[in-house]
Amino acid sequence: MITGSPFQYCSRCGHDTMAAASSREHVCDDCGYRHFITPFPAACALILDADGRLLVTRRAHEPGLGKLGLPGGVIEPAETGEEAAARETREEVGLDLPPSAFRYFASLPNWYYYQDYLWPTLDLFFTASVPGFDSLAPSPEEVSEIFALPLAEVPLADFAFESNAEAVRRLQEQRARLV
Known part of the structure; x- marks a missing residue:
């Protein structure tokens, strides 16, 4: 609260x-x-490669310094969720995907501590698929590490934000039903 x-x-x-x-x-x-x-809208990317590995980052700043995250951030004025997911992915991990590569997956409420206040956000999650993660270039201001983890093995308790963990859990559940 x-x-x-x-x-x-x-x-x-x-x-x-x-x-x-x-x-x-x-x-x-x-x-x-x-x-x-009111909640700030944010876009987050759930990116899987051909081997079913999820792109996960380690945060290089607060809130959640050192915790796991997903490429994402606040949606800019006049920007769609898909455009924001593409921009944030490019800025944070150097993966250049067009907005059309992203498909809506889920929306989840979240809290983000910024300038001495706990702000509500509405995180919009988008999925995308890539052949592999060979040419990633993390932005050191945003990301200290990048991982490509088998989706079923992503450690949900290690995420900085509950919304990220819940989106990954839902994706794990969805993919398990398809197998």
Whole structure:
């Protein structure tokens, strides 16, 4: 549950008279402007190679420094989820796939600690397939390691975010049913 407020000053009038009307709504006592906390949309990539291995990263920054992750991040203005998945994959691991390579898989709520506040996110997961992971180039600011792990062996408890672990669990379950 969210506590406190990320809003110290009203974005309309600049006064520091913010009051919580609920856990997601904060109102300026001076001008009445209402500020809402809503989930940020994020795109995450579940990329499998021809051998059924999943591309997994190790995070190079907080939150979740040293924990496992998936290529992904906040969706930019005027960007589709598939475009964001392609961009984040290219930026984080150097794998250049077109947005059309990504297929919607699931959406899951998540929490992301940023600038002293625990923000809600809505993580959109997309799948993609590649022949192999031979030409990856991790961005050291984002990723400290890259793994290609057999899908059934991905350690769910080692993920930085529960949404990532749950998406991988669902993918494992889906693939197990197909065998």
